[in-house]
Amino acid sequence: MKKEAITFAMTGASGAIYGMHLLKQLVNIYSQVHVLISDAARIVLATEVGLKIPEAPAKIKEVLVEYCDCDQDKIAVYAKENWYSPVASGSAAPKTMVICPASMGSVSAIATGASNNLLERAADVVLKEKGQLILVPREMPFSSIHLRNLLSLSEDGATIMPACPGFYTGPKTLEDIADFVSARVLNHLGIDNDLIEKWGYKGK
Numbered sequence: 255m256k257k258e259a260i261t262f263a264m265t266g267a268s269g270a271i272y273g274m275h276l277l278k279q280l281v282n283i284y285s286q287v288h289v290l291i292s293d294a295a296r297i298v299l300a301t302e303v304g305l306k307i308p309e310a311p312a313k314i315k316e317v318l319v320e321y322c323d324c325d326q327d328k329i330a331v332y333a334k335e336n337w338y339s340p341v342a343s344g345s346a347a348p349k350t351m352v353i354c355p356a357s358m359g360s361v362s363a364i365a366t367g368a369s370n371n372l373l374e375r376a377a378d379v380v381l382k383e384k385g386q387l388i389l390v391p392r393e394m395p396f397s398s399i400h401l402r403n404l405l406s407l408s409e410d411g412a413t414i415m416p417a418c419p420g421f422y423t424g425p426k427t428l429e430d431i432a433d434f435v436s437a438r439v440l441n442h443l444g445i446d447n448d449l450i451e452k453w454g455y456k457g458k
C-alpha cells in the first residue's frame with residue numbers, strides 16, 4: 255500500500271543530486287509528492303545536474319515527471335506564493351516534509367518562522383502541526399549562526415540530517431554517494447530500503 259502524501263522541497267544549497275535522487279524514490283513510495291523548488295535551487299540544479307528547471311509550476315512538473323519516469327498525478331508543483339495550495343495550511347498539508355538540500359538561507363528563515371514564501375510556510379506548518387520535518391543542510395564550514403539555527407530547529411522537533419555521506423559502504427559513483435543520503439532519509443521516514451547495505455549484515 256502506498257504511503258500518504260509527502261511534501262518535498264529543494265533549496266539552493268549544493269547537493270542537488272541528493273534531492274533528485276531522493277525524489278525518484280519518494281514518487282514510488284508515496285501516493286503524491288507535493289514539490290516546492292526555490293529559485294536558487296533551480297540555479298543549482300542547472301549548475302550541478304545539468305537539469306534546466308523552468309519557472310512555471312506546470313513546466314517544472316513536466317520536467318520532474320520525465321526525470322522520475324512517473325505518472326503525472328504523482329507530482330504536484332506549486333509556485334512560491336501559492337497560498338491556496340494544500341501545503342500552506344495545517345488543515346490540508348501532509349504531516350511529513352523533507353528539504354533536501356537545505357540552504358542556510360532557508361534554514362534561517364524556517365528557524366525564525368519567517369514564512370516569506372510557500373516553502374518556508376510549508377515547513378512552518380509541519381512544525382506547528384507537530385509533524386515530521388527533515389532537513390538535509392549543506393554548508394562548509396558552518397558558522398555559529400548556522401549552528402544556532404540548526405540547533406533551534408532540532409529543539410523545535412525537526413530532524414537535522416546533514417549531507418554527510420558515510421564512506422564505509424565503499425561508494426564508487428556519485429549515485430552511490432547520493433544513495434547513502436537517500437537511504438538514511440528514507441530510514442527516518444520509516445521506509446525500509448536496500449539502497450545501501452545494512453551495517454552488520456554483510457554476507458548474512
Ligand SMILES: Cc1cc2nc3c(=O)[nH]c(=O)nc-3n(C[C@H](O)[C@H](O)[C@H](O)COP(=O)(O)O)c2cc1C
Nearest residue numbers: 265266267268292294295301357358359360392393
Ligand atoms: C552553485 C551554488 C551553490 C550554492 N551552495 C550553497 C550551499 O552549499 N549552502 C548554502 O547554504 N547556500 C549555497 N548557495 C547559496 C544559496 O543558493 C543562496 O543563499 C540562496 O539565497 C538560497 O535561497 P533559498 O534558500 O531560497 O534556496 C549556493 C548557490 C549556488 C548558485
